[in-house]
Amino acid sequence: MVQSTKEPYKEQISHNISLFKKIIYGLCPSCASISIFKYYIKLLGVCPNCGYVINLDKIGDGAAWFTMLITSIIVAVGVYILETIFQPDLWVHITIWFPVIFILSFLIIRPFKILLLCISNKSNR
Numbered sequence: 001m002v003q004s005t006k007e008p009y010k011e012q013i014s015h016n017i018s019l020f021k022k023i024i025y026g027l028c029p030s031c032a033s034i035s036i037f038k039y040y041i042k043l044l045g046v047c048p049n050c051g052y053v054i055n056l057d058k059i060g061d062g063a064a065w066f067t068m069l070i071t072s073i074i075v076a077v078g079v080y081i082l083e084t085i086f087q088p089d090l091w092v093h094i095t096i097w098f099p100v101i102f103i104l105s106f107l108i109i110r111p112f113k114i115l116l117l118c119i120s121n122k123s124n125r
Helices: 007-017 019-025 060-083 090-124
Strands: none
Touching: 019 090, 060 090
16 A cells, blocks of 8 residues: 655644744645635634634634733733823824724734644644
8 A cells, every 4th residue: 555745744844934934924734835824814714735624613712812911911002102201192192093993903813813723733643
């Protein structure tokens, strides 16, 4: 019986790519050869390269939870500093912090989705 050499090679490539590169580029947690995002934060159902099934139930709302946690800490510290130093009107806070909240949330959620998928993929091995 002939054994395929493709699987061990994929495992070797996946181990050579760091977790940081997988998170930044949105690479598949299993084979690390292709992005698993259809749009900026919408994940594919299956990796087109290795067939890894992306089960969103594994990560649940974890990415959103970590995104809200980090964003709220950054905004709370920023609001506190701005208020104690300058004491601006309420409209200044609204003008500054609503865009900051949306931009931070948009930038932070994608890396956390991949991070949680990589962690769940490691636990399944």
